[in-house]
Amino acid sequence: MPGPGLARLVADLDRKSPAWPPAALTLARIQLHAGDRAHADELARQILSEVNTGPVAEGAQGVVATSCQLAGDGEGGPVGAESVADLEVVVVVR
Secondary structure (H helix, E strand, O other), rough: OOOHHHHHHHOOOOOOOOOOOHHHHHHHHHHHHHOOHHHHHHHHHHHHHHHHOOOOHHHHHHHHHHHHHHHOOOOOOOOOOOOOHHHOOOOOOO
């Protein structure tokens, strides 16, 4: 499973916390990059059920769009950033 520490963080965060949407988006991007389109799509849709405007919502929409696009091509494997290390992770907990 990609990013087990981040996955644990997202699972432990209260979904009403302002830290949850950006942390969940980062996890969804890692999942998508690792080829786990189903979980990335599911998590991105959960994000969109909590936030519908702003950069996090736009990122989640991008994950859903990419996941849907890739689902039709039959290809697996990483997409997007060159490596998981290339993904920017910014989570602020107050």
